[in-house]
Amino acid sequence: MDFHAILDAIPAPAVYVLTGLIILLESVGIPLPGEIMLVTASLFASGPHPHVSIHLVALAAILGAVIGDSIGYYVGRHFGERLFAWLGTRFPHHVNDETIGYAKHAFHTHGIWAVFFGRFVALLRIFAGPLAGSLHMKYARFLAANVLGAICWAGGTAYGVHFLGKIAEKWMKNFSYIGLGVAIVFGIVLSTVARKRISANVAEYAERERRR
Template sequence: MHIDQWIAAIPPLAVYVTIGLIVMIESLGIPIPGEIALVSATLLTIHPSSAVQWEFIAVAATAGAIIGDSIGYSIGRKGGKPLFEWLGRKFPKHFGPSHLATAERAFAKWGMWAVFLGRFIALLRIFAGPLAGALHMRYPKFLVANALGGIVWATGTTALIHFVGQAAEKWLSGFAWVGLGVAVVAGAGISLYVKHRAGKAMAAPADESH
């Protein structure tokens, strides 16, 4: 089957549901690549044979982020710090003491906005919901930051990849896959810059304590 036929055969609803579930599972505190899945799905919207629309991908990812983080918040509220200690023993690569300490510094520095900023940082994206619950952050404050973070992250990422990819594809006139590559590089560059700045901000309290 030709690539155009294969892309055209992908049911848009299946893409939206899959993205929503992947983002929701990651937001629960399970380390899976939600951001990569979001970018990959958005790339489909650039291809002329695809019926997938970036707006609905953004809606699905936002819903998954809000629902997943809220469930994670409930789990953290019930499990508390012992939950993270248990996870650290079982999955030290993702929930080790250093990871937890970094996430706690972010919460100490930014409060509820650690939930908002956490949507843009892989480590905090996993920790935000459960840790907010474990630290007994008030749910209304958590929900506001969670919803805003989900909307900005999902809409910003999908819009950036879609429109940069479209512009690159038109400019390169026919080299569609090169255009998609340019979109990925541009999106990854901006994402890495945001993560770098946020990482420096999180490390600042630790440096000041020495």
């Protein structure tokens, strides 16, 4: 099977749009694998004759993150509790009283830094915009942290994965599809470990609250 031919058959604009769209929807508050999509798109741009531009992948991811968080902010500001209730009925394992309580605790504890560093944490990446809006954080402060966090997370991830993909391509040559598969699996494993760690933190926080 010619793996490169399969990748080449995917139009570059489709990769950019899908990357930006998934990250945008995740930032609005819908649990989607934005990080995995970003890693995959970045690897598409690291082959020997890539038809996907890493610069446009990074730009699409940054725009998706900033726009999605801003939409989430305004939705959260006007429909916060109703939004969380709706998400809870659609994604009960991701959005429930315990996860929302933990996210609010993080925002109250760390303020604007929760927006910036939340971009690097799956749970907070989903809730950052809607929570900031529902807690009436000033939009100017939110936007500054949102843009900076998006640039660091999306840009850093895209170019970092691209650089590692180039190294893998140099050593694996015709077996680069193995490297792509390993990298994607590695990304999924890291995401799974991070989710489990966050779940443990959420459970610990909920238990502390119950004991009060």
